[in-house]
Amino acid sequence: MRATVFHGPGDVRVEEVDRPELTGPDDAIVRITHTAICGSDLWFYRGDSDRETPSRVGHEPMGIVxxxxxxxxxxxxxxxxxxxxxxxxxxxxxxxxxxxxxxEHGESWSDHGGAQSEYVRVPHADGTLVRVPDRYADDERALEALLPLTDVMGTGHHAARSAGVDVGSECVVIGDGAVGLCGVLAARRLGAKRIVAVGHHEDRLALAEAFGADATVDGSTREDPIERVKELTHGGVDHAVECVGAASAMETAVGVCRPGGTVGYVGVPHGMDGGFPIFEFFTDNVTLQGGVAPVREYADDLMADVLGGTLDPSPIFTKTVPLDDIAEGYRAMDEREAIKVLVRV
Amino acid sequence: MRATVFHGPGDVRVEEVDRPELTGPDDAIVRITHTAICGSDLWFYRGDSDRETPSRVGHEPMGIVxxxxxxxxxxxxxxxxxxxxxxxxxxxxxxxxxxxxxxEHGESWSDHGGAQSEYVRVPHADGTLVRVPDRYADDERALEALLPLTDVMGTGHHAARSAGVDVGSECVVIGDGAVGLCGVLAARRLGAKRIVAVGHHEDRLALAEAFGADATVDGSTREDPIERVKELTHGGVDHAVECVGAASAMETAVGVCRPGGTVGYVGVPHGMDGGFPIFEFFTDNVTLQGGVAPVREYADDLMADVLGGTLDPSPIFTKTVPLDDIAEGYRAMDEREAIKVLVRV
Known part of the structure; x- marks a missing residue:
């Protein structure tokens, strides 16, 4: 079968590899039909994180058992x-x-061949797989809207939930990548009364507005996004939804929080050596809540809304490639031509 | 009047200064009868923090209007x-x-002459002062038990509360200084079922047991206090009460927390340049909650328990000095001869 193999920064290739087989009684083999490239895949692609070479990649699988x-x-x-x-x-x-x-028995897709491939072995299939109701099994629109539930939509939801966003909340979402945009959707879904989205790209902030942001702040054209957010929110908010993971984003998050507020965060912390703004959190009793998003936990609820027609994160897929052209998908995301790339297998 | 003046590391002196006067309509002048030396006073005393010299010090006043x-x-x-x-x-x-x-109108005692003195001017007297009921106004035992409510008892309470300690909780209190010991009292008062205290001093850990700790771990004699706590708690706790503020204490706190748990913290962060263990928090979705303790908010509830006889933090005062000998009090705390020093004025 074909699978995506990482050979080094800037170098991913589709290669012929052995097809996975059942190895244990709770395994499943899934024939992948849809998968995606994640912002976190860019870390190894850009050489920002260490990863064994060659190694199989991808962690957002959808397909048929x-x-x-x-x-x-x-x-x-x-x-x-x-x-x-x-x-x-x-x-x-x-x-x-x-x-x-x-x-306690958690594993990584990397250990099982990666999800950017034709087939994947799924250990703990009962715990891991989410079954799509039969009537939507071949509904392409539904499937494209469900695919983000493998990662970014559940992650944005975890950020908003961790920030304590609730009915009537005023909140700020930091980050206009796929997770931040899903964070806007999630905040709206949770009942936020007012959402300010902070990002660095005009086109992505336009999508944030389409997803429900009431106002946007473009950090690429504003000297001080924190001050602008404070102007827009009468001094700050109780809920900051941090969807980036960089030290600067964390500083913005705590900076726009009112004393006693909460920063919900989901971006894998990076570039924070010496930079985590603990003193800002401490001084104003701002709570830091979140972490690696337990997206499996949220999948059933979010799926119900997707299938019910009230939640559709699929516009984050601004480019689609076939598996054989996945390298072009990585390039497009790396160069920020695409927000997120859907891969058809 | 006499007041304590800081002249540089290791050098505090009682000097004659002008007596404060009312300067605004919401001021009060308090004649101080009891005050204390705080662990945070040792920062400037040891030269670990910058402070103007000469400057007046102290922030735990009790007295008569x-x-x-x-x-x-x-x-x-x-x-x-x-x-x-x-x-x-x-x-x-x-x-x-x-x-x-x-x-929004917060001020510091340093701006008003400091509390280790004969008199202090209290701005925002209605918001700041806590009135002791008349029947206890001269009850020396009650007063010594109330004095810690100016700082360390309210701070320990904030740590326990921020950690989410509640009826039936199992928790770990990190730190055997005055705040940590008060954290044990607070956790017990909040209904904790089981409290493990982690410290570095046998005598202080004995006091932690007297205050309600069910088990203690002495980090000065154990190579790995985290492992020992995990043994004692079947793998960790949901509530870690961090009462130190140092990077190592924060690492212990997050290390003893189970996934999804909460670290409550109140120690002013120090020595954390590059050292805040954000990744440990992130990986296991451990929440960080707390900050500068709003002890005024807790004073009335805690006072009710002190006066009712169910809360008595006064054993943390292991030494008492008259104001004129306050330098000896600083020395004793600096050399860890005393946990906390009560100053009679």
Missing amino acids: EATGEDVRRVREGDRVFAPFAIGCGECQYCRAGLPTSC | EATGEDVRRVREGDRVFAPFAIGCGECQYCRAGLPTSC
Whole structure:
């Protein structure tokens, strides 16, 4: 089968590899039909993070169940499924507590061949896979709207939820990448009364507005986005939704928070050596809540809204490529030509 | 009058200075009878923090109202009062929201002569002063138990509360200084089922046990206090009460937290340049909550328990000095001979 293999910064290739097989009773094999390139894939692509070479990549799988081990109960051959970026057993104390990202038996897609490929082996299939109802199994519009639930939509939701966004909240979403845009959708879905989106790209901020932002602040053209947010919000907000992970974004998040407020964060912390603004949090009793998003926990609720027609994150896919052209997808995301790339397998 | 003046590291002196006078309609003048030396006073005393020299010091005043401005309504001449380490107006949005440490008109005792002196001018007297009921006004035992409410008891309470300690909680309190010991008292008062105290001094950990800790871990004799706490708690706790503020204490706090848990913190962050363990928080979705403790907000509730006889933090005062000998008090705390020093004026 074909699979995407990372060979070094700027170098991803589709290569012929062995097709995965069932190895345990709770495994499933999924034939992938849709997957995506993630902002976090750009870290190794850009050489910003270490990663073994060659190594298989991708962590946002959607497809059709091809085979299941004898203990698998919740899905069967032919089912349309997708899976979160983190593999969880579904049965340990943390999975049951809604935190499958801390699963006691957690694994990574990288250990199982990566999801940017024709097939993937899914360990803990009952805990990991989300089954799409049959009537939507081949509904292409529904599938494109569900694909972000594998990662960015659940992540944006986790950020908004961690920030305490609720009915009537006024909040600021920091970041206009795919996660930030999903954060806007999530804040609107959670009932935010007013959403200010902070980003660095005019076109992406326009999409933030289409997703429900009431106002936007473009940090690329404003000297002090924090001051502008404060003007727009009568001095700041109680809920800052941090969707980037960089030190500067964290500074903006705590900077726009009112004393006693909460920063919800989901971006993997990077560039924070010596830069985490702990003193700003401390001085004004701003709470920091969030972390790796347990998107599996949110998948069923978010799917219900997607299938019900009230949630559609698919506009974040501004480019689609076939698997064979995935290198072009990486290039387009790296050069910010595309917000997020959908890959058809 | 006499007042304590800081002249440089290791050099505090009691000197004759001008007695403060009312300068505004919401001022009060308090004749101080009791005050204390704080762990944070040791920062300038040790030269670990910059402070103007000469400057007046102290921020834990208790005494008798001597005079009030014409707008002061809640206290009058002759009342027994104490005040938190932060001055708040009591009327702005943050004071009303229970966060007087972020008061829009907040001031510092240093701006008003410091509290380690015979008299102090109290701005925003109605918002700042806590009135002790008359029947306890001269009850020396009650007064010594109330004095920690000016700072460390309210701070320990804020840490426990920020960590989410509640009825039935299992928690870890990190730090065996006055704040950590008060954190143990606070956790017990909030209903914790089981408290593990982590410190570095056998005698202080013994006091932690007297205050309600079920188990103690001495980091000075154990190579890995985190592992020991995990043994004692079947893998960690949901509530870590961080009462130090150093990077190592924060690492212990997040290290003993289970995924999805909360670190409550109140120690002014120090020594964290490059050292804040953000990745540990992120990976396991551990929440960081707390900050400068709004002790004024807690004073009435804590006072009710002190006067009712169910809360007594006074054993943290292991040494008492008269104002004239305050330099000896600083020395004793600096050399860890005393946990906390009570100063009689």
